[in-house]
Amino acid sequence: MLQNINIVIAGLGTVGSSTIKLIETNKKIFLSKLGLKINIVGIFAKNKSKKRNFNKNKYAWFDNPLKMIKQNNVDTVVELIGGEKGIAKDICFQAIKNKKNLVTANKALIAHQGYNLARLAEENGVSIGFEASVAGGIPIISTLKKSFKGIKINKITGILNGTSNFILTNMYEKKNEFSKSLDEAKRLGYAEQNSNDDLNGLDTLHKILILSTIAFNKKINLKDINYSGINYLTKADIFFADKLGFRIKLLGIGSIDKKKIRINVAPYLISKKKELSNVNHNLNSVIIEANKNNKTILIGEGAGGDPTSMSVLADITNLSFENYKNFMYGVSCKDLKKTNISNDSLGESLFFLRAKVYDKPGAIAAITTILKNFKISIKSLFQEQSNKKLFNVVILTHKCKKKIMDTATVKLNNCSYIKEKAIIMQVLHV
Amino acid sequence: MLQNINIVIAGLGTVGSSTIKLIETNKKIFLSKLGLKINIVGIFAKNKSKKRNFNKNKYAWFDNPLKMIKQNNVDTVVELIGGEKGIAKDICFQAIKNKKNLVTANKALIAHQGYNLARLAEENGVSIGFEASVAGGIPIISTLKKSFKGIKINKITGILNGTSNFILTNMYEKKNEFSKSLDEAKRLGYAEQNSNDDLNGLDTLHKILILSTIAFNKKINLKDINYSGINYLTKADIFFADKLGFRIKLLGIGSIDKKKIRINVAPYLISKKKELSNVNHNLNSVIIEANKNNKTILIGEGAGGDPTSMSVLADITNLSFENYKNFMYGVSCKDLKKTNISNDSLGESLFFLRAKVYDKPGAIAAITTILKNFKISIKSLFQEQSNKKLFNVVILTHKCKKKIMDTATVKLNNCSYIKEKAIIMQVLHV
Numbered sequence: 106m107l108q109n110i111n112i113v114i115a116g117l118g119t120v121g122s123s124t125i126k127l128i129e130t131n132k133k134i135f136l137s138k139l140g141l142k143i144n145i146v147g148i149f150a151k152n153k154s155k156k157r158n159f160n161k162n163k164y165a166w167f168d169n170p171l172k173m174i175k176q177n178n179v180d181t182v183v184e185l186i187g188g189e190k191g192i193a194k195d196i197c198f199q200a201i202k203n204k205k206n207l208v209t210a211n212k213a214l215i216a217h218q219g220y221n222l223a224r225l226a227e228e229n230g231v232s233i234g235f236e237a238s239v240a241g242g243i244p245i246i247s248t249l250k251k252s253f254k255g256i257k258i259n260k261i262t263g264i265l266n267g268t269s270n271f272i273l274t275n276m277y278e279k280k281n282e283f284s285k286s287l288d289e290a291k292r293l294g295y296a297e298q299n300s301n302d303d304l305n306g307l308d309t310l311h312k313i314l315i316l317s318t319i320a321f322n323k324k325i326n327l328k329d330i331n332y333s334g335i336n337y338l339t340k341a342d343i344f345f346a347d348k349l350g351f352r353i354k355l356l357g358i359g360s361i362d363k364k365k366i367r368i369n370v371a372p373y374l375i376s377k378k379k380e381l382s383n384v385n386h387n388l389n390s391v392i393i394e395a396n397k398n399n400k401t402i403l404i405g406e407g408a409g410g411d412p413t414s415m416s417v418l419a420d421i422t423n424l425s426f427e428n429y430k431n432f433m434y435g436v437s438c439k440d441l442k443k444t445n446i447s448n449d450s451l452g453e454s455l456f457f458l459r460a461k462v463y464d465k466p467g468a469i470a471a472i473t474t475i476l477k478n479f480k481i482s483i484k485s486l487f488q489e490q491s492n493k494k495l496f497n498v499v500i501l502t503h504k505c506k507k508k509i510m511d512t513a514t515v516k517l518n519n520c521s522y523i524k525e526k527a528i529i530m531q532v533l534h535v
Numbered sequence: 536m537l538q539n540i541n542i543v544i545a546g547l548g549t550v551g552s553s554t555i556k557l558i559e560t561n562k563k564i565f566l567s568k569l570g571l572k573i574n575i576v577g578i579f580a581k582n583k584s585k586k587r588n589f590n591k592n593k594y595a596w597f598d599n600p601l602k603m604i605k606q607n608n609v610d611t612v613v614e615l616i617g618g619e620k621g622i623a624k625d626i627c628f629q630a631i632k633n634k635k636n637l638v639t640a641n642k643a644l645i646a647h648q649g650y651n652l653a654r655l656a657e658e659n660g661v662s663i664g665f666e667a668s669v670a671g672g673i674p675i676i677s678t679l680k681k682s683f684k685g686i687k688i689n690k691i692t693g694i695l696n697g698t699s700n701f702i703l704t705n706m707y708e709k710k711n712e713f714s715k716s717l718d719e720a721k722r723l724g725y726a727e728q729n730s731n732d733d734l735n736g737l738d739t740l741h742k743i744l745i746l747s748t749i750a751f752n753k754k755i756n757l758k759d760i761n762y763s764g765i766n767y768l769t770k771a772d773i774f775f776a777d778k779l780g781f782r783i784k785l786l787g788i789g790s791i792d793k794k795k796i797r798i799n800v801a802p803y804l805i806s807k808k809k810e811l812s813n814v815n816h817n818l819n820s821v822i823i824e825a826n827k828n829n830k831t832i833l834i835g836e837g838a839g840g841d842p843t844s845m846s847v848l849a850d851i852t853n854l855s856f857e858n859y860k861n862f863m864y865g866v867s868c869k870d871l872k873k874t875n876i877s878n879d880s881l882g883e884s885l886f887f888l889r890a891k892v893y894d895k896p897g898a899i900a901a902i903t904t905i906l907k908n909f910k911i912s913i914k915s916l917f918q919e920q921s922n923k924k925l926f927n928v929v930i931l932t933h934k935c936k937k938k939i940m941d942t943a944t945v946k947l948n949n950c951s952y953i954k955e956k957a958i959i960m961q962v963l964h965v
Contacts (some may be wrong), residue, residue: 127686127826136683138752138866236682242829244682251681252666252674252849256557265711322568380834396557399672399842402834404810411830419682436568494595 107140110425111178115170115196116185117157120210120237121150123410123418124183125159131418138400141422147173151186174200177228181421189213201225201233208420210237210413216311216327218460219318220441223433232431234420239312240265240389242412243405244419249319250435253395258320260360260394262533265312267387267407268303269335269355271295274385276343278350295387304369306334306355313357315369316391319434321361323444325368331448332370337393341491342459342528345499346374350458352403356533359452367520371385373533374457381533453504455484455532460498461491461524470521472498475520479513481505495524507531537570540855541608543577545600545626546615547587548668550640553582553840554613554847555589561848563587571852581616605628610941611636619643621898627887631663638850640843641668646741646757651873652929653863662861664850669742670695670728670819672842673835674849679749680865683825687752690790690824691962695742696815698733698835699765699785701725703802704815706773707782713768725817734802736764736785743787746821749864751791752871755798759876762800771921772889772958775929776804779887779915781924782812786963788882802878803963809965883934885914885962890928890947891921898952902928905950909943911935925954937961
């Protein structure tokens with residue numbers, strides 16, 4: 106029995122074009138193996154005249170995307186424009202209001218409006234596929250929703266931003282400063298011209314929030330969470346972390362303990378013996394800790410047309426085969442309880458500290474005394490001349506609480522020996 | 536709306552007991568989040584008197600498993616006994632014939648009888664969940680079936696046997712000989728008393744065959760495939776591979792090229808820069824290459840009660856929610872075409888060669904001349920005294936075809952300078 110499914114696609118950039126190409130290439134497989142015919146009954150992009158790498162004339166072009174999605178024969182609306190506001194938002198909400206399934210890669214929109222979209226979808230009896238919104242080609246959302254259904258998840262740890270990971274890898278491998286690696290990322294297409302949100306941690310925050318909502322089934326407010334990115338790191342941090350046996354990765358971490366949710370987004374040190382330390386270049390990765398801390402790790406390409414379009418397509422086909430209730434976050438949004446967020450980290454961990462210090466007698470003593478006053482003990486310390494007047498002091502602490510380290514850092518930064526704000530990073534404990 | 540599902544469990548060893556404990560622990564989550572009540576309406580194991588880590592008296596014990604599964608109210612039969620023959624096989628076939636869904640962790644049975652089970656399930660309108668049969672806690676089967684639905688998969692590479700991986704890691708980390716690491720694996724519960732099938736590659740073969748059937752949608756005959764394991768490796772192989780920048784891992788590899796399926800099961804050398812090289816101890820891992828060679832990697836625990844029971848439970852809950860046709864291999868078994876298997880590897884690769892050679896003049900010349908005659912060029916060579924009369928010659932070749940290397944190896948093994956069969960391993964190219 107042949108199943109026909111009619112889709113419209115809004116947004117024809119890298120992911121949109123790849124999705125169309127993938128549907129064209131795999132037409133035969135769909136027909137013969139799945140008994141599925143995917144018909145593209147409308148396309149829209151902001152710029153009609155732009156050259157695309159598929160034949161536009163094969164599809165009905167719409168200048169008005171809302172008119173496009175309102176066609177009676179449309180089953181699924183695919184939104185690949187992106188952005189939490191504007192036309193992308195209108196398309197997503199209108200699709201659901203018009204009782205169409207929605208497939209989207211729009212992480213900013215899901216992070217901000219996911220709960221509202223989910224509620225609307227339940228009211229209208231349609232489903233939302235958003236596999237492509239987190240970690241491009243990694244099927245993390247369906248894994249959480251299907252393979253961990255009814256299992257208690259304790260923690261999600263992810264390398265979720267390909268741009269940041271490319272830059273950190275490049276700084277490590279090529280011994281580049283941040284700005285040079287950023288230029289290289291832009292040149293090679295791994296960074297947008299304006300990649301602030303990738304580098305300051307906001308994009309990672311959006312993604313870990315989406316994953317945490319599914320994993321912990323709580324309603325999490327984006328505004329409650331602090332985050333930081335990699336834009337203040339230097340070649341020296343990469344170098345000293347390496348010397349100590351670590352790689353630096355920008356992580357999003359969500360965890361639940363006694364019903365308290367913790368979300369952290371920051372660069373972390375990861376031992377070179379751990380799996381995540383080898384997740385390099387533009388790769389993404391997610392660790393799921395569940396059921397007495399069993400670890401399951403997924404690694405794959407986090408962005409780009411080919412990997413992301415696979416996730417878009419998986420959503421399109423799965424939605425068309427599923428006739429049971431497919432809740433966006435795995436449970437009805439009535440059951441997503443509001444929760445308080447803690448920005449503190451769970452338990453204790455080692456910390457990396459690098460301070461640029463004036464070359465004066467007593468500098469090291471001043472720093473170590475501050476740490477001693479907070480009962481933070483030192484696992485290893487070394488110093489290295491940076492230039493005539495300055496040197497780097499690098500300390501790896503023994504385990505301590507993040508709160509205590511944060512307070513000690515304020516003291517350190519007020520210390521007259523220190524030239525600029527000390528860099529503090531947590532060592533990942535998995 | 537509450538959904539009730541009645542299951543029976545045959546087999547109460549590590550996985551069976553963990554499954555019952557997991558269902559008991561998560562009862563509340565099932566009810567509140569999924570609206571699902573899982574009732575265990577019968578249990579069976581070969582030995583009734585054995586002590587178990589759950590309260591047997593809470594459940595109806597059956598001495599006759601076939602009578603147990605034939606109860607009218609049973610929705611799903613969970614088979615966790617294992618083995619391709621005997622009672623496990625009877626239970627699985629009888630379950631389906633009696634129109635019950637089947638959930639099983641039985642890789643040997645699926646590898647031998649999967650096709651017959653699938654056909655029978657289609658005839659009887661029931662589904663088979665076998666997530667737990669490959670790579671314990673890693674949701675690889677649902678990933679292949681759902682997230683790569685309609686996507687062309689080119690290659691599957693897996694570390695699929697936890698016992699072998701534990702031993703290889705132990706030999707590396709502790710500098711142990713094979714037999715000592717095997718003893719340690721047994722002592723720590725990572726190896727059965729008789730673990731021949733784990734060590735000779737057969738278990739890996741079963742698993743890569745199951746994954747390849749789903750990935751390539753072909754009917755593959757187990758008997759057509761050569762395989763080897765780790766039972767002939769020595770400390771010296773681990774040591775020299777390390778010196779060359781590699782780790783040794785037992786891999787199952789399935790690939791498709793021009794409709795020709797290749798299945799390889801053997802120990803491979805993997806560069807320490809690659810993700811798989813850091814998959815250690817009892818961890819398993821699978822790499823999926825699809826859609827123009829995008830790589831997706833999954834890593835997790837491959838065996839043990841807690842991880843495997845998660846997969847069993849995911850199958851139980853997913854089967855009870857799915858009311859559409861859930862083909863065992865993703866497509867109807869009418870569409871699984873018979874295919875010829877090649878044991879050759881695709882393309883060319885580097886090879887590692889270690890030969891134990893008598894300490895006589897001309898030995899190295901003899902070996903290198905044989906390689907030269909086959910146009911195999913040498914990337915690096917070193918020799919090391921093994922004892923008074925013998926030394927190890929270790930060669931890393933440049934790229935060549937496996938077929939040519941195999942023929943050269945026959946010549947080498949006939950060479951009078953060589954004491955025992957040379958060890959040949961391929962370097963993984965991913």
